[in-house]
Every structure is written in structure tokens, then in C-alpha cells.
Amino acid sequence: MSQDVLGYVSLHLHAHLPFVRHPEYEDFLEEDWLYEAISETYLPLLKVYDRLTDEGIPFRLSMTMTPPLVAMLRDELLMSRYARRLDSLCELADKEVHRTRNDGTFHGLALHYQREFRELRQLFNDRYRRDLVAAFRRLEDAGRLEVVTCGATHGFLPLMQQYPEAVRAQIAVAVTSHRRHFGKDPVGIWLPECGYFPGLDAFLAEQNVRYFFVDTHGITDATPRPRYGVYAPLYTQTGPAAFGRDPESSMQVWSAESGYPGDADYREFYRDVGWDLDYEYVKPYIQPTGQRKNVGIKYFRITGKTAHKEPYDPGRARERAAAHAGNFMYNRERQIEHLSSRMGGVRPIVISPYDAELYGHWWYEGPLFIDYLVRKTAYDQRVFRLATPGDYLRENPEQQLATPPLSSWGAGGYAGVWLDGSNDWIYRHLHKATERMIALARDYREPAPLEQRALDQAARELLLAQSSDWAFIMKTGTMVDYAIRRTKEHVLRFTRLHDQIRSGQIDEGWLRHVEEKDNIFPEIDYRVYVPR
Amino acid sequence: MSDLKKMTVESLRELARKVLGPGHTRLKTKSELVRALEAAGEGGGEGARAAGTRARPAAGRAAAATGKAVRAAKEAGKAAREGVRAVARAGKAAAGAAAEGARAGSRVAKERKTGPIGKAAAAAVGAVTGVAVAARRAREGRPPEGLPDPEGYFVARVRGEEAVREAPHVMAEAGSDEPYPSWAEGVGEPVFEERLGDLPPGYGDDAFVALPRDPKTLFLYWDHSAETVRRGFDGLDQPRAQLWLFARVEHGWDRIRTIEFALESRGYYVHELEPGRTYRAEIHAVDRHGKDRLVASGSNEVTLPRVGPSPVVDDRFIRIPWDMPLGRLLGPGHPGGPFSDEARALLERLSDWTRFAGGSWGGSAGGMGGRPSSPTASPSSPFGWPGPGEKR
Numbered sequence: 001m002s003q004d005v006l007g008y009v010s011l012h013l014h015a016h017l018p019f020v021r022h023p024e025y026e027d028f029l030e031e032d033w034l035y036e037a038i039s040e041t042y043l044p045l046l047k048v049y050d051r052l053t054d055e056g057i058p059f060r061l062s063m064t065m066t067p068p069l070v071a072m073l074r075d076e077l078l079m080s081r082y083a084r085r086l087d088s089l090c091e092l093a094d095k096e097v098h099r100t101r102n103d104g105t106f107h108g109l110a111l112h113y114q115r116e117f118r119e120l121r122q123l124f125n126d127r128y129r130r131d132l133v134a135a136f137r138r139l140e141d142a143g144r145l146e147v148v149t150c151g152a153t154h155g156f157l158p159l160m161q162q163y164p165e166a167v168r169a170q171i172a173v174a175v176t177s178h179r180r181h182f183g184k185d186p187v188g189i190w191l192p193e194c195g196y197f198p199g200l201d202a203f204l205a206e207q208n209v210r211y212f213f214v215d216t217h218g219i220t221d222a223t224p225r226p227r228y229g230v231y232a233p234l235y236t237q238t239g240p241a242a243f244g245r246d247p248e249s250s251m252q253v254w255s256a257e258s259g260y261p262g263d264a265d266y267r268e269f270y271r272d273v274g275w276d277l278d279y280e281y282v283k284p285y286i287q288p289t290g291q292r293k294n295v296g297i298k299y300f301r302i303t304g305k306t307a308h309k310e311p312y313d314p315g316r317a318r319e320r321a322a323a324h325a326g327n328f329m330y331n332r333e334r335q336i337e338h339l340s341s342r343m344g345g346v347r348p349i350v351i352s353p354y355d356a357e358l359y360g361h362w363w364y365e366g367p368l369f370i371d372y373l374v375r376k377t378a379y380d381q382r383v384f385r386l387a388t389p390g391d392y393l394r395e396n397p398e399q400q401l402a403t404p405p406l407s408s409w410g411a412g413g414y415a416g417v418w419l420d421g422s423n424d425w426i427y428r429h430l431h432k433a434t435e436r437m438i439a440l441a442r443d444y445r446e447p448a449p450l451e452q453r454a455l456d457q458a459a460r461e462l463l464l465a466q467s468s469d470w471a472f473i474m475k476t477g478t479m480v481d482y483a484i485r486r487t488k489e490h491v492l493r494f495t496r497l498h499d500q501i502r503s504g505q506i507d508e509g510w511l512r513h514v515e516e517k518d519n520i521f522p523e524i525d526y527r528v529y530v531p532r
Numbered sequence: 533m534s535d536l537k538k539m540t541v542e543s544l545r546e547l548a549r550k551v552l553g554p555g556h557t558r559l560k561t562k563s564e565l566v567r568a569l570e571a572a573g574e575g576g577g578e579g580a581r582a583a584g585t586r587a588r589p590a591a592g593r594a595a596a597a598t599g600k601a602v603r604a605a606k607e608a609g610k611a612a613r614e615g616v617r618a619v620a621r622a623g624k625a626a627a628g629a630a631a632e633g634a635r636a637g638s639r640v641a642k643e644r645k646t647g648p649i650g651k652a653a654a655a656a657v658g659a660v661t662g663v664a665v666a667a668r669r670a671r672e673g674r675p676p677e678g679l680p681d682p683e684g685y686f687v688a689r690v691r692g693e694e695a696v697r698e699a700p701h702v703m704a705e706a707g708s709d710e711p712y713p714s715w716a717e718g719v720g721e722p723v724f725e726e727r728l729g730d731l732p733p734g735y736g737d738d739a740f741v742a743l744p745r746d747p748k749t750l751f752l753y754w755d756h757s758a759e760t761v762r763r764g765f766d767g768l769d770q771p772r773a774q775l776w777l778f779a780r781v782e783h784g785w786d787r788i789r790t791i792e793f794a795l796e797s798r799g800y801y802v803h804e805l806e807p808g809r810t811y812r813a814e815i816h817a818v819d820r821h822g823k824d825r826l827v828a829s830g831s832n833e834v835t836l837p838r839v840g841p842s843p844v845v846d847d848r849f850i851r852i853p854w855d856m857p858l859g860r861l862l863g864p865g866h867p868g869g870p871f872s873d874e875a876r877a878l879l880e881r882l883s884d885w886t887r888f889a890g891g892s893w894g895g896s897a898g899g900m901g902g903r904p905s906s907p908t909a910s911p912s913s914p915f916g917w918p919g920p921g922e923k924r
Binding site: 247405407427489 | 680684686689693701705729730739741745755799838843849852864865871875887
């Protein structure tokens with residue numbers, strides 16, 4: 001099968017957001033992350049994928065849908081809030097069309113946004129009926145996407161390796177959640193932050209997860225030394241295959257200096273009307289506190305490295321996206337021809353993983369780039385095929401055995417982002433809570449119904465506290481107070497649940513409140529923490 | 533308290549740095565400094581006062597201070613074009629901050645052991661600065677500023693930490709342990725007050741944990757009970773704490789470092805270790821005669837990752853049909869066929885990020901920017917990377 005091509009290119013988008021849901025407030029700042037990502041990444045990607053599918057263009061891509069993201073996309077409260085946000089965006093776009101009616105430079109752009117937002121609203125409400133998870137699932141069922149899972153709450157696994165039960169829970173809970181939402185077991189996993197440590201493969205094998213991703217050095221520094229570099233996967237000792245990130249194709253998109261998203265014709269991320277226009281005018285659309293923020297209407301292109309910006313031209317940007325897709329494809333053709341000639345008959349695979357939110361949210365034209373790349377790959381070349389890691393393993397079941405080292409795709413390549421002077425204080429609390437959770441699971445084998453609820457909620461709180469996003473935010477200094485607060489709240493809720501379970505005095509009213517608030521993983525069974 | 537008003541701004545800042553901690557830099561004016569220090573109960577030489585007697589008045593003063601500021605904001609707001617809505621916002625901010633201050637104060641009273649000065653001070657800073665800033669901006673008819681743009685989260689993920697610092701809007705905040713002002717995040721009042729309190733500084737469970745940070749660095753933290761420390765140090769002549777670091781050798785462990793350290797620090801990074809080795813640590817109390825005693829038990833063992841291509845070249849391959857369930861150890865596999873060293877070296881070079889040295893990469897946290905290069909790294913590439921304009 002597939003002897004017609006010399007190799008494969010695997011484009012993987014990792015879609016993830018931490019679980020942010022605050023029903024206790026009417027409106028909450030950090031929920032914006034989800035709403036912005038829906039408008040600028042998830043809906044535009046779905047639009048591209050569905051259009052390609054509707055037109056019968058063959059393609060295979062893989063994508064992570066992390067359990068917290070899936071939970072939020074399936075949450076009625078958050079989706080109704082998003083629908084309101086989309087209405088508000090359409091209202092602002094209408095105002096912009098009116099405001100720029102005599103402005104020859106920007107009126108066309110205002111109309112562009114008006115059309116775009118109306119289309120997003122139609123897609124969200126009518127085509128997808130406010131269920132984007134189902135939309136992605138349909139694409140998987142149609143054979144276009146391979147959707148993989150992640151750690152249950154994106155916990156960084158190398159820093160919990162001394163607690164096998166905690167590692168197992170992150171993976172097992174994710175797999176169960178994936179099964180519930182996508183109707184099948186995930187064939188692969190995006191390890192949170194690509195964080196691997198020797199021995200982790202055994203936990204993946206327990207769940208029959210066939211492959212995972214590591215950063216480049218996770219392959220090149222493996223033992224024994226890999227024969228084919230990152231251009232073929234490695235089987236670990238228990239069977240799951242490790243695929244490594246290709247530096248060259250990654251750089252063409254990621255590089256801050258020379259990556260495609262920095263092209264002068266592309267839309268400038270920072271010049272948003274939320275910052276540029278009269279305060280009173282934009283006030284209804286910015287933060288409820290009155291602080292300005294991006295609202296999604298941007299009239300300028302990158303232009304250059306100075307503050308001077310020229311008006312954005314969607315037509316020109318579209319042309320650049322097409323040119324960049326052609327360039328990307330051309331480079332992969334040459335790359336695969338060269339690799340193939342050196343690999344002794346083994347067909348290489350080039351793994352190109354990206355944060356999904358890079359496409360659309362940061363790089364506005366990113367979804368268009370994918371659209372063009374898929375079309376060009378299907379019709380303009382015969383050197384490689386777009387394939388998922390699962391496709392590769394099905395067609396190439398014989399691979400080298402080796403053990404990747406501890407590694408991640410974070411700055412520095414190891415655990416330094418999540419273990420640093422800014423965030424190392426969290427681990428004594430996370431580890432203590434983990435020990436307590438394991439002890440609870442060991443001691444409460446046949447709980448009463450109320451105890452079972454409290455134990456399940458304790459497991460949810462521990463998982464939420466373990467999200468790598470909190471340590472990442474503390475390190476990068478962005479929404480530090482929120483990350484600290486979330487870490488503390490989940491550990492404190494866990495501790496209170498632990499104490500109440502142990503003392504036999506469970507406060508049912510408070511438990512109900514917490515269950516409603518942190519409602520991720522309704523199917524969870526705390527026994528996943530039982531020591532083996 | 534009037535003593536504070538006689539001090540210079542410079543002296544007040546120095547005092548605030550000591551008493552209030554990280555949040556003190558948010559206090560811009562003399563009156564803000566005085567109010568925050570007063571709210572923290574700092575009037576000159578009162579540092580040793582018991583937490584319970586300090587926290588309640590501190591909370592009260594914080595609330596009083598915020599109350600004054602709210603009134604000021606209201607008056608100023610009336611005069612400003614911003615009008616009623618801005619004032620309400622400022623008032624809400626003040627009320628939120630004051631409530632937070634009061635809550636923190638009462639927490640302090642209950643938790644005397646958990647650092648009363650820090651908590652009350654943080655609350656006081658939050659209360660005073662939150663109100664002052666909101667009030668000032670309300671007077672001026674401008675929106676609140678200074679809180680980071682939540683976009684920073686995305687920018688950090690897709691562009692890296694450096695991009696956050698270079699962004700045209702404020703996207704980073706100074707990390708501090710004080711509560712985030714809820715008025716800046718959520719609209720409406722929370723429907724359920726959980727009163728979760730704060731995390732304890734430790735658990736006194738004698739934990740001693742080693743974590744791998746990178747190929748050359750271990751992080752250790754410990755959490756000894758007072759009784760454990762007493763048992764470790766009692767009876768020794770002028771004892772001091774030492775960290776003993778061991779590395780695994782063929783038939784046991786070699787002590788490779790002895791580090792004098794402060795037991796109270798509760799955490800320590802051990803740098804410049806040899807990658808790829810397995811380590812563990814012990815804490816010892818050592819007296820001036822060299823007599824030593826192990827404090828509690830040693831840490832767990834941890835193996836640091838190796839760096840660079842493995843010296844082991846042993847190509848073994850195995851076939852795993854897609855429908856074969858996983859879950860058990862695989863066999864040893866079979867040897868791969870012949871493969872030239874030249875091809876292997878070439879594929880190794882092509883897989884090396886250092887070919888693209890000097891760039892900054894994406895990835896959840898910046899990708900490969902700072903990774904130590906492989907010892908065999910080579911910048912050579914058999915095929916160039918044509919830019920968009922160079923295609924064909």
C-alpha cells in the first residue's frame with residue numbers, strides 16, 4: 001500500500017486550553033481564551049476541513065483534542081456564553097461597517113469582518129449546532145482526521161513519575177473521556193508538553209495507546225542510537241511508538257524571525273480595534289472592568305518591524321498563504337526525496353506538530369495555509385502523502401526498538417519550564433495531595449454513595465491542580481495570580497474533601513457546589529488511583 | 533502611625549520592601565506607602581507583635597483606608613465625564629479589595645504560624661493600590677490599566693516567553709503570592725463563598741523529594757517535622773546542615789558532593805551534575821568535630837536525562853501488527869540489516885536543531901531555544917532551505 005509515494009508528511013495540530021469555567025460569575029476574564037480560540041482557530045479549522053471534505057479533496061491530518069478542551073466545548077453554559085459573545089462580535093462588526101462607510105481604506109475590511117463573523121455565527125449555531133466536538137468527530141468518522149487524546153488535564157508527567165498511580169490516572173481518565181466523546185479509543189496521545197520519561201510507555205500500553213510524540217531530541221538522544229534520526233518512529237519496550245518533531249518543517253512555521261507567520265502581508269496580531277479605537281466606542285466589547293483587549297477586528301498588516309503599519313489587504317494575504325503553502329510543499333518534496341535516497345528503502349515520515357491555536361488566533365491566515373497545502377499536496381505533487389502517525393504504523397509495522405530519554409518540547413527541552421524558582425513551590429502540595437488520593441483509593445474500596453461522590457470529586461480536584469498550564473503561566477509571568485489561585489483552590493478543595501471523607505463529615509451542600517463548578521469528567525471513578 | 537508620615541519616600545520604600553514583600557513596588561505615592569504600611573500594622577518597631585493582635589486591626593485599617601478611597605473615588609468620579617459607571621466600578625474595586633483585605637486579615641488571626649506579616653501586608657497592598665488606581669483612573673475618566681492582557685497566555689504558548697515581554701501591551705505581571713483582585717476578573721458576585729483559606733507552608737511529613745529538572749540539574753525539597761529536626765540535631769556540638777549527594781556506581785553509591793545549606797530554605801537546586809546518571813540525596817546534621825547524623829530518611833532516586841546521541845549502536849527491529857493489543861514487554865527484536873555509518877551520521881545531522889541555531893522557536897513554551905547542543909551537532913545540511921521567494 002502506498003508504494004506510489006517516497007514518504008509521508010504528518011501535520012499535527014495540538015488543540016488545548018486549560019479548564020476555565022466560572023459559573024459563579026456572570027462573566028469571567030480567562031474564559032476569553034476559549035471564546036477567542038473558537039472564533040479564530042477551531043471554527044476556521046472546521047470550516048477548512050469541511051470545505052475540503054465537501055469538495056472531495058483527499059487529506060489525512062491528526063489533531064489533539066485535550067480532555068479539558070473537549071469538556072469546555074461540550075459545556076452548555078460556556079457554549080451559551082460563547083453564542084452571546086459571537087452576537088456581540090457581529091454587532092460590533094455592523095457598527096464598524098457603519099463607522100467606516102465613508103472610509104475608502106477600511107470600509108472593505110469592515111465588510112470582510114462582518115461577513116466573516118456572520119458566517120462563524122451561522123456555522124456555530126446552524127451547521128454545528130453548538131457542538132464542535134461532534135463536528136470534529138464527524139471528520140474523524142469520515143476518515144479525514146485522526147483525533148488523539150492528551151493527559152487528562154495536561155499534567156506534566158515527568159514531574160509526577162514517582163507516583164505511578166498519578167501517571168496512570170492522567171492517562172486512563174483521558175482515554176475514558178475520549179471514548180465517551182469520540183466513540184472510540186484514541187490510537188495516539190499527545191503527551192502534555194511532549195513530556196516523556198523512560199517507563200511512561202508502559203502506562204500508554206495499558207490503555208492500548210499506539211503512539212505518542214516527543215520533541216526531536218527525544219528521538220535523537222534515545223538508546224540505542226536511532227538509525228533513521230527523527231524520520232522514522234521508535235518502538236518503546238512495551239510497544240507504543242515515539243514520533244519525533246522534524247526541526248526543518250517546524251522551523252518554517254515556528255521561527256520568530258523567518259517563519260511564515262511573520263510575513264509583511266499577513267495580519268498584524270496586536271493592532272486590534274479593541275486597542276485602537278475610541279474608548280467609549282469599544283467599551284461594550286472589551287473587558288467588563290473597562291480594560292482594553294483584543295476583540296478580533298484588526299485593520300493592519302505586519303508591514304515591517306517598526307510600529308508603522310499599513311492597512312491589511314485580505315487578497316494579498318491570501319496570495320501569500322498560497323505561496324507559503326507551495327513553498328512548504330516544495331521543501332517537503334525535496335526533503336523527502338533526499339531522505340528517501342538515504343534510508344535504504346524505508347519510507348521517511350516528517351512530523352510537523354504545532355499548537356493549533358497558532359493557526360488562526362496568532363497566524364490569521366494559518367487555516368488558509370492548511371487549505372492550500374492540502375489542495376496542492378493532493379494535486380500538485382507525487383513525492384509524499386499527508387498521513388497520520390497511525391497510518392504510518394499501519395503501513396510500516398516494523399520499526400526500531402529504543403528508549404527515548406526524559407524530554408519535553410518546552411524551552412530548554414526538559415522540565416525547566418515547569419520546575420523553576422517561580423513555580424517549584426507547587427510540587428510539595430501536589431505530591432502531598434497525590435499521596436492522600438492514593439491512600440483514599442486504597443482505603444475506601446466500598447464507599448457509601450455520598451463518599452463515592454466526594455472521592456470522585458477529590459480525584460477531579462487533584463487532576464485539575466496538576467494542569468501544566470498553571471506552572472507554565474507562573475513561569476512566563478502572564479496571568480500569574482490566576483494560575484496561583486487555581487493551583488491553590490484545587491489543592492484546598494481536595495484537602496477539604498480528604499479531611500471530610502476521613503472524618504466522615506461530608507458537607508453535601510458544599511460538595512454539590514464544587515461538583516457543579518468543577519464538572520469535568522462526570523464519568524470519573526476515583527479507583528483509577530488504587531495502587532497496583 | 534504618624535511616624536510614618538515623617539519618613540522620606542525612600543525610607544518608606546525600603547520599609548515596604550522589608551515588610552510588605554513583592555507587592556510593594558505597586559505602591560507609587562507616599563500616601564499609598566503610608567496607608568499600606570499602616571494597614572500592615574507597621575508603625576515602627578512592632579515587628580514582633582503577635583499575629584492575632586495585629587491582624588484584626590490591620591484588616592480594620594485596610595477596610596478604613598479603602599473606605600476613604602472609595603469616597604474619594606465617588607466624589608472625583610462625579611466630576612469626571614466618566615460618570616456614574618466608572619465610580620461604581622471603582623467602588624466595586626475598592627469594596628472587593630477591602631473585603632479581600634479583611635478576609636486575609638482574619639485568616640492571619642486564625643493561622644498565626646503562616647506568616648502574619650506577609651499575608652496582612654499583601655492584603656493591604658492589594659487594598660490600597662487597587663483602590664487608589666481605580667480611583668485615580670476614575671477621576672481621569674480612563675479605563676483601568678496595569679493588569680496584564682490575557683492574550684499573554686497565547687503569546688507565551690505560540691511565540692515564547694520573550695515575546696510576552698516585547699508585546700506592545702502589558703502581558704506579564706509580577707509574580708506575587710497575594711490574591712488576584714476578583715473585581716478585575718469576574719463580573720457579579722460569586723454565589724458561594726467557600727472560605728477555603730490558604731495552603732499550609734508545609735505538612736511536616738518528613739518528605740524529601742528529588743525531581744529531575746534538566747540533564748545537569750536536580751531539584752530537592754524537604755518538609756521535616758520539628759520533632760525530626762530536633763532528633764537530628766539534638767546533642768551535637770554546634771551542628772550545621774549538610775546535603776550529601778550520591779551518584780550510582782556499579783555496586784552502590786558514591787558520595788559526589790557535600791553541600792552546606794540552610795535547612796530552613798526547604799528546597800535546593802543542585803547544578804552542574806553529570807547527565808545520564810542516577811542520583812539520590814541525604815540531609816545530615818554535622819557537628820564541629822565532624823560527627824554526623826542522618827536527618828529523617830534519604831530522597832528518592834532520580835535519573836537525569838542523557839544528552840546527545842547514545843554511544844550504544846544496536847539496531848534491533850520488531851514488527852507490531854496494528855491490531856495486536858499492547859500491554860506486555862516486547863521481545864528483544866531482530867537485528868536490522870546493514871546500514872552505512874555515513875547514512876546514519878547524515879540522518880543524525882538532519883535531525884539536529886542546532887542547524888537552525890540562533891532562532892527562537894515555538895512550542896508550548898518556546899521549543900528548542902535554550903537546549904544544550906548535542907556534542908556531535910553539526911551545522912551542515914545537504915540541502916538548503918529555500919525561502920518563499922526562492923522556490924523553483
